[in-house]
Amino acid sequence: MSATVAEHGHVERTSSPVLEFLRTYVFSLDHKVIGIQFLFSTLFWLVIGGLLALGIRWQLAWPWTPLPVIGKLLFPAEGGQMPPEFYTMLFTMHASIMIFFVVIPILAGAFGNFLIPLMIGAEDMAFPVLNMLSYWVMWPAFICMIASFFVEGGAAAAGWTAYPPLSAVEAAAPASGAGQTLWLWGVIFVGISSMLGSVNYMTTIIQMRAPGMTLFRMPMTIWGMFITAILQAFALPVLTAALFMLVLDRTLGTGFFVPEGVIINNAQAGAGGGQPLLWQHLFWFYSHPAVYIMILPAMGMVSDIVSTFSRKPLFGYKPMVFAIAGIAGLGFIVWGHHMFMSGMNPYLGLTFMLSTIMIALPSAVKTFNWLATIWGGRIQFTAAMLFALGFVSMFIIGGLSGIFMAATPVDIMIHDTYYIVAHFHYVLFGGTMLAVFGGIHYWFPKMFGRMMNEFWGKVHFVLTFIFLNGVFYPMHLVGAAGFPRRLADPYHYEAFAHLLPINQFMTISAILLGLSQLIFFGNLFYSLFWGPRVGRNPWKANSLEWSAPSPPGHGNFDFQPIVYRGPYEYSSPEVDEDYYPQVQPPPEKAKVAEQPAD
Amino acid sequence: MGRIWSLFFLLVPILGTITIVAAPYYDHWLPKDVSAEGYQVDHLFNFILWITGIVFIGTEVALFWFMWKYDAEKNDQPAKYTHGSHHLEIVWTLLPAVTLLFMAIYQMNAWAEHKIKKPQVAPLAEVTARQFEWRIRYPGPDGKFDTPDDIYDVNLLVVPVDEVVLINLRSMDVLHSFFLPNLRVKQDALPGRVIPVWFRAVEQGDYDLVCAELCGWGHYKMKGRLRVVSREEYEAHLQKLSREQEATQ
Numbered sequence: 003m004s005a006t007v008a009e010h011g012h013v014e015r016t017s018s019p020v021l022e023f024l025r026t027y028v029f030s031l032d033h034k035v036i037g038i039q040f041l042f043s044t045l046f047w048l049v050i051g052g053l054l055a056l057g058i059r060w061q062l063a064w065p066w067t068p069l070p071v072i073g074k075l076l077f078p079a080e081g082g083q084m085p086p087e088f089y090t091m092l093f094t095m096h097a098s099i100m101i102f103f104v105v106i107p108i109l110a111g112a113f114g115n116f117l118i119p120l121m122i123g124a125e126d127m128a129f130p131v132l133n134m135l136s137y138w139v140m141w142p143a144f145i146c147m148i149a150s151f152f153v154e155g156g157a158a159a160a161g162w163t164a165y166p167p168l169s170a171v172e173a174a175a176p177a178s179g180a181g182q183t184l185w186l187w188g189v190i191f192v193g194i195s196s197m198l199g200s201v202n203y204m205t206t207i208i209q210m211r212a213p214g215m216t217l218f219r220m221p222m223t224i225w226g227m228f229i230t231a232i233l234q235a236f237a238l239p240v241l242t243a244a245l246f247m248l249v250l251d252r253t254l255g256t257g258f259f260v261p262e263g264v265i266i267n268n269a270q271a272g273a274g275g276g277q278p279l280l281w282q283h284l285f286w287f288y289s290h291p292a293v294y295i296m297i298l299p300a301m302g303m304v305s306d307i308v309s310t311f312s313r314k315p316l317f318g319y320k321p322m323v324f325a326i327a328g329i330a331g332l333g334f335i336v337w338g339h340h341m342f343m344s345g346m347n348p349y350l351g352l353t354f355m356l357s358t359i360m361i362a363l364p365s366a367v368k369t370f371n372w373l374a375t376i377w378g379g380r381i382q383f384t385a386a387m388l389f390a391l392g393f394v395s396m397f398i399i400g401g402l403s404g405i406f407m408a409a410t411p412v413d414i415m416i417h418d419t420y421y422i423v424a425h426f427h428y429v430l431f432g433g434t435m436l437a438v439f440g441g442i443h444y445w446f447p448k449m450f451g452r453m454m455n456e457f458w459g460k461v462h463f464v465l466t467f468i469f470l471n472g473v474f475y476p477m478h479l480v481g482a483a484g485f486p487r488r489l490a491d492p493y494h495y496e497a498f499a500h501l502l503p504i505n506q507f508m509t510i511s512a513i514l515l516g517l518s519q520l521i522f523f524g525n526l527f528y529s530l531f532w533g534p535r536v537g538r539n540p541w542k543a544n545s546l547e548w549s550a551p552s553p554p555g556h557g558n559f560d561f562q563p564i565v566y567r568g569p570y571e572y573s574s575p576e577v578d579e580d581y582y583p584q585v586q587p588p589p590e591k592a593k594v595a596e597q598p599a600d
Numbered sequence: 601m602g603r604i605w606s607l608f609f610l611l612v613p614i615l616g617t618i619t620i621v622a623a624p625y626y627d628h629w630l631p632k633d634v635s636a637e638g639y640q641v642d643h644l645f646n647f648i649l650w651i652t653g654i655v656f657i658g659t660e661v662a663l664f665w666f667m668w669k670y671d672a673e674k675n676d677q678p679a680k681y682t683h684g685s686h687h688l689e690i691v692w693t694l695l696p697a698v699t700l701l702f703m704a705i706y707q708m709n710a711w712a713e714h715k716i717k718k719p720q721v722a723p724l725a726e727v728t729a730r731q732f733e734w735r736i737r738y739p740g741p742d743g744k745f746d747t748p749d750d751i752y753d754v755n756l757l758v759v760p761v762d763e764v765v766l767i768n769l770r771s772m773d774v775l776h777s778f779f780l781p782n783l784r785v786k787q788d789a790l791p792g793r794v795i796p797v798w799f800r801a802v803e804q805g806d807y808d809l810v811c812a813e814l815c816g817w818g819h820y821k822m823k824g825r826l827r828v829v830s831r832e833e834y835e836a837h838l839q840k841l842s843r844e845q846e847a848t849q
Contacts, residue, residue, distance in 0.1 A: 087817035161814045167791060168774040168816060174731070175816050261792030266731065266773045278775060278790060313672070318684035321693075343777060343812075345790045348715035352708060359704040363697055366655075370692045371684070373662050378680030380672035383605050391605075391667065395612050398659050402652040409703065411710035412645050414786050415630070418777060418812040464608070471612070475619060479628040482645075484781035486812045490820040497631055497781050497808045504628060573679035580679065 029138070031130035032556060036137050037116030038449060040107055041442075043140065045523075047103035052516055054096035059473075061089050063502075063509035065491045089490040090159040091178065097162035098185065099147065102192045105434055106292065107140065109299040110199055110234070113441055114227045116449060118203055120547035120554060121224050123212025123563035123585075128205040136198035139191055146188035150181040158185035161488065163289070166259035166281050170251040173266045186249045193242050200234035203227055212546065214565030218323070219584065221545045221569040222316065225323050226302025229330045233291045233298075236334070241288030244281060251276070282344055286337035294333045297429060298326055300437035301368060304390045306569070307444050308372055310543045311387035312379030313580045315570040318371040325364035325371075332361040342410050343417045351410050358408040365401045369394065380573075380580070384541075385459030389440030392467050396432025400425060403478065418488075421481025427474045439466070439522065446526075447540045451552040452533030458525040465518035472511030476504050542581045545569040549585045602671025606664050613660035620653070631781050634807065634828070636800035638784035640710035647706075651699065714784075718796050719764045725757060726768040727797075729776035729789040732818035734809060738838055751841045755824040760834040761804050767797040777813035780826055788813050801828040 030036060060069055061084055068074065068082030077084060084092075115133065119126050127133045150157040159178040160169035168174050169182055207228045211220075220228075247258040257273025259281045264271045309316040316322065338346065338354030372394050381387070403425040407413045416422065439462070446454045480501050485492060492498045539548040546569075550559050563585045571582035576589070623629045630642055669675065722743055728735040736757050740749030745768075759765045769778050771789035778797060779786045787797045809824030829837065 085817075086820060090814070090817050090819070159817065165775055165814070168814065171774075174774050261790075264773055264791045271773070277792075312670070312679065314679040315681065315683045317682070318689055321684065321689045343786050344788045345793055345795050348711065351715065352711060355707070355711070356704050359700045360697075362700055363693065366696045367689070367693055369659060370688075373659060373666060374684070374688065376663075376666045376670060378677075378682070379666075379670045380675055380677075380679045381602060381667060381670050382672050383602050388605065391609065391663065395609055395660060395663055398656060398663075399612075399616070402656055405652055405700075405703070406645065406648050409644055409648055409707050411641050411707055411714060412648065414714060415641050415645065415781070415784050417786055418779075467608075471615075475616065476628075479619070479623045482623070482629050483627075484631055484779070484810070486779065486810055488814045488819060492820065494821070495808045495810060495823060496806075497810070500627060570683075573681050575681055 029134060031126070031134050033115050033119050033127045033130070033133060034449070034554065034558075036133055037112050037114070039137050040111030040115060040140075041449075043137075043144075044104050044108040044112055045526075047099050047144075048108075049519075049523075051096055051099040051104055052519065054092050054099065056512060056516055057084070057092045058089070058096060059509040059512040060084075061092075061490060062492075063506040065493065086490040087159060087176075087178075088156070090488070091157050091181075093488055094158050094161050094185075095147075095151075098158065098189070100430070101162060101292070101296070102189055103140075103144070103147070105296045105430060106192070106196065108438055109296065109434070110196065110203070110227065110230060111137065111140075113223070113299060113303065113438075113445070114199065114203055114230075116445065117223055117547065118206055118227055119210070120448070120550060120558055121221050121545050121569075122207060122210065122215055123546045123559065123565065124206060124210035125557045125559070127202050128210055129202050132198050132202050136195045136202065139195040139198065143188045143191035143195065146184045146191065150184035150188070153180040153184065155179040155181055157181040163285060164248065164281075165285075166248065166251065166276075166278050167261075167264055167272060170248060170259050170276075171264065171266060171271045172252065173269070173271050183249060183252050186245050186252070190242060190245050190249075193238050193245070196234050197238050200231040200238070203231035204235065207231075212563045212565055215546075215584075216565075218320065219565055219568045221302070222305035222319075222322060222326075223299065223302035225326055226299040229326050230295050230298050233295050233330050233333065237288040237291040240284055244284035244288075247284075248281065279341070279344060279346060282341050282346075283337070286340045287334075290337040290340065291330070291333045293426075293429075294329055296434055298329065300393065300434040300441075301326065303441045303444075304393045304437050305372070305375075306543075306545065307386050307390040307440050308375050308394070309570045309572065310444075310541055311382045311384055311390070312376045313382070313572045314375060314379035315568075315572055316371070317374035317377075318367075319568065319570060321367055322371050325367045328364040329361060332357055332364070336361055339408060339413075342413045355408060355410045359405065362401065362405055362408070365397075369398060369401065384443070385454070385456050385463055386440045386444035386541075388460060388463045389436045389443065392463065393433055393436045393440065396428055396436060396470070399475075400428030400433055403428065415484065416481055418486055419481040420477040420485045420487060423487055424474050424477030424481055427470075427477070431470055431474065436466070439463070442526070444541070445547075446529065446533075447536045448547055448550075448552050448554070450530055450533070451535055452529055453536050453540065454529040454533060455525050458521055462518060462521040462525065465521070466515065469511045469515035469518060473508050473515055476508050480504060539583070542579070544571055544581050544583050546584055549583055602673050603668060606667035606671070609667060610661070610664040613657045613664070616660070617653070617657060620649070633782065633784060634801055634803040634805065635783035635785070636802050637713055638782075640713060641784040644707050644710055648703065651703070719766055719798050721764055721766050723766045723768045723796075724759060725765075726770065727757065727778060727789075728770045728772055729778070729811070729815070729822075730772035731774065731816050732811070732822040734778075734822070734824040735772075738841075740838075740842065749842070751838055751845060753841055755809075756827060757809060757824060758827045758829060758834055758837045759801060760831045761801055761828050763831070764798060764800045769795045769797050774815050775813045776811050776815045776822070779810040779812035780807060781810060782807040783826070786812060801826075804828045804830065 073082030250256040260272030262274035738751040811822035
């Protein structure tokens with residue numbers, strides 16, 4: 003990376019080499035460097051989050067047996083077996099890290115940063131300093147979360163949803179004192195980072211498109227990023243307010259979320275006068291749209307990849323855009339479906355059920371359009387395409403299983419069971435993570451000027467695809483059986499004792515899924531340095547980034563991009579090749595362009 | 601290679617369907633229902649399973665078929681240069697819209713039965729959740745709570761069979777959830793609120809009472825039992841509890 007970026011980087015500046023290095027790679031204002039910083043930071047956290055997941059799976063497969071390798075080190079007093087409060091911490095931090103440090107920042111921070119200016123034909127983001135800050139504000143968040151593992155009582159253990167009073171009253175969760183407060187600060191910083199990014203993305207997309215790049219000529223990736231940025235901007239302030247209120251409840255005893263008469267260890271706890279449901283409303287008002295923040299950009303990326311490797315225009319471009327907008331709009335009025343069982347007015351449950359059921363509609367429209375895009379195409383089975391098709395296949399499962407829990411009476415049975423865990427892992431791992439792997443294979447040549455290895459990319463795909471289904475598909479079954487989430491040992495219940503063997507199967511799949519990722523990381527780092535070099539457009543794709551050098555230098559384009567058409571003109575009858583880049587002048591215009599411009 | 605990839609993707613609907621079809625035979629599915637109203641939940645579950653199952657198989661097989669047929673290595677036709685179809689978009693918007701809307705309206709009654717239409721009976725017991733146990737209180741012979749004849753128990757809720765049972769659910773500290781998998785009952789317990797829960801058990805026996813909302817490090821061991829007995833056994837059980845209580849006072 004370093005060698006290639008330096009060739010095009012701002013080497014012309016004259017100052018000390020140390021300062022130069024810091025400016026180019028550390029406190030860089032270049033959206034591409036910031037995007038790559040986000041990419042590597044989030045991949046690091048992906049490993050951490052994955053290891054925490056394996057800890058969870060170990061306990062569910064072989065409860066109360068010594069954790070291999072690190073057990074003796076972590077729990078010398080318990081003979082290497084994990085205590086239940088550690089298990090509680092594991093799933094809390096697994097979810098928090100995967101959501102706040104991996105999925106949200108890898109889509110918006112890594113891909114959003116890298117791709118938005120390149121795909122709309124801009125030199126950089128509208129506010130480069132803000133952009134740099136959006137990355138560096140992640141670091142206080144990282145530090146809070148890392149530190150929380152080492153404070154007395156350990157990291158947060160109230161679930162990633164941090165429902166009070168458990169998260170608000172220290173006596174309620176003796177295992178997490180300062181850890182929970184640090185967790186809250188960490189999430190606040192993530193929110194600030196997202197907000198800085200969001201403002202920047204909206205401004206850049208509205209203001210800085212190249213000549214000819216109308217809104218309806220933007221690639222779906224950009225639409226996904228754009229609408230995600232709008233979602234962030236509207237939903238985040240609510241979460242931030244809620245987080246601050248919870249911090250105050252914990253540190254100053256304000257009592258926003260703790261009602262009167264809470265008695266813990268025979269003593270009155272909390273200030274009283276608060277309302278635990280208020281937190282749930284505020285939290286899900288952000289965190290439900292956040293679910294779409296975690297999938298819409300991935301949907302955009304998949305649309306681009308599927309169209310490119312089908313050598314065919316995206317089917318139903320405008321319906322696809324409206325579907326994203328529809329998901330985003332409806333996404334603001336469905337948060338209550340997380341609260342069907344919460345004690346909220348059951349009539350309110352009915353209205354949230356209705357909006358939730360209807361949000362399946364735009365998702366269905368998108369799926370049909372992806373299928374219609376590959377219909378009649380000339381499919382090239384590259385690693386990126388396989389991951390994108392894998393996304394479609396897995397998203398069908400994740401989308402359909404959502405309809406069950408939208409149905410309020412069915413939710414009575416499956417709420418807070420592994421059925422839910424199956425559902426969101428199909429969307430987030432089977433969906434978003436496969437799209438991310440596809441996106442990395444697809445845009446890696448643009449990021450680093452080198453190809454990733456296709457063979458190992460496909461091996462990684464096959465293993466990931468098999469094992470992810472091995473882990474998450476059986477969760478539907480145990481979930482339907484009522485197997486609850488977040489129990490350190492569910493098997494002492496008569497109803498769940500027989501579900502141990504299938505859980506062991508899931509855990510073995512999870513371990514193999516984890517090991518398969520080594521292939522990806524090996525491929526990634528090998529290709530960074532030794533992958534074959536490529537030209538501007540290795541995939542023969544249309545969108546603007548493929549007209550820029552690989553990797554693009556500072557300022558991105560070595561010519562003024564002018565956009566003549568949409569990004570999906572594959573196999574157009576107007577040209578002989580099966581692609582028609584957005585910047586390629588049409589035949590009659592080409593003659594005009596040959597004459598000297600005035 | 602395209603052929604192999606499409607067959608690989610075909611495994612998803614094949615194995616996916618086989619697993620779901622086989623699961624009930626291995627008891628990895630909805631647990632036995634011993635309630636009068638639970639069938640509504642199961643019926644809706646299966647109704648949605650049929651609809652989503654058809655869509656699942658249809659879309660996954662279409663994905664396989666398109667991958668098989670339009671593999672660039674095997675397909676000598678040029679790619680179809682089309683940007684979409686208005687008619688198709690209308691069809692595949694309206695069709696799911698109508699189906700989904702029907703689904704939404706179809707289920708409202710079941711929800712009302714479970715959560716809105718509170719039965720007009722006196723509460724049989726009050727269940728108070730706390731870290732990490734279920735405290736049970738019966739009103740005693742006078743049928744009123746907060747009187748000296750209240751009967752107390754922990755982690756064992758005994759109810760008469762074939763009668764509508766109304767429970768007042770409370771929490772003393774954090775959130776909990778009152779989950780009876782075999783009766784299709786789930787309701788969070790909220791501190792500061794009394795939430796009614798009702799069901800009618802139709803089969804005698806002992807069933808799990810599970811806490812389904814994270815309530816702290818000991819969440820996993822917050823285990824209770826629901827014992828469904830005949831009216832006579834129920835009365836006898838309460839009298840026994842009452843006698844034991846007086847003996848210890």
